[in-house]
Amino acid sequence: MKPAEVSTPSDREVLVKRSFDAPVNLVWQAYTDPALMRLWLTAMPGWSMPVCEMATHVGGKYRWRWRDNENGLEFGFTGEMLEVALHSKIAHTQIYDPGDLGGSMGDEPSIITVTFNETNGITNVATSIKFASKADRDAAMSTGMTDGMEMSYKQLDGVLAG
Amino acid sequence: MNRDIFQAIADPTRRAIIALIAIQAMTPNAIAENFHTTRQAVSKHLRILTECELVTQEQKGREIYYSLEIEKMKEIDEWLEQYRKIWETRYSQLDDLLAKIKKEKEEEK
Incomplete structure (x- = not known):
């Protein structure tokens, strides 16, 4: 599949587009079933996802947390489901949970x-x-x-160690 | 007036102008020839891009040439690149997962 396309449709928005070689019911399952979400939502080598609580009804709360297996540092996202339309749309708020990794993504939730x-x-x-x-x-x-720099450094570590 | 760089690149015509002048410095007339729009509209876009310090102007004879501030463009590009990297790592993991589920479903049949 072609790599993800990233654009900025407005000054407050980032849009990421990607296609997958699978029917929508499978993609939906991968996006909503915590057991499957854990398998792909971790974006950094050496990290795991100890908390992956998902909600698929409007008003439901979700909680995701990632951990750096090497030093135990964690961060995550939490939020509330705003809209859920089976096989077509999920909208939710997102608040950055700095955990012990720190950093900030602002005070107000983003909308995903x-x-x-x-x-x-x-x-x-x-x-x-x-x-x-x-x-x-x-x-x-x-x-x-x-985070991105941290990830690059870790990948560099991997290359150097190999 | 302090304009926002994201606002500058949010507009499709301005993105197209950026792509054009990234290759070589151009006059507003030469830029306008590439669009179904008025010279005035192009001038307005160039003014916004200039206010964001994304483009610089240089007088050559009677003509003004606009060129792209590559360094400024890099700032925003680096940020989007981080997004792209993180998402693409996830998405290729999702590709693998979907291929696996698909195979399992087929074997069940």
């Missing part, structure tokens, strides 16, 4: 909207991350940068 669309067995997924304000976006920008 994920839409699913299947054509000929290929599922197109669009993820919109909408920040509450430009200040929050800038806070996420600096925190995201740090």
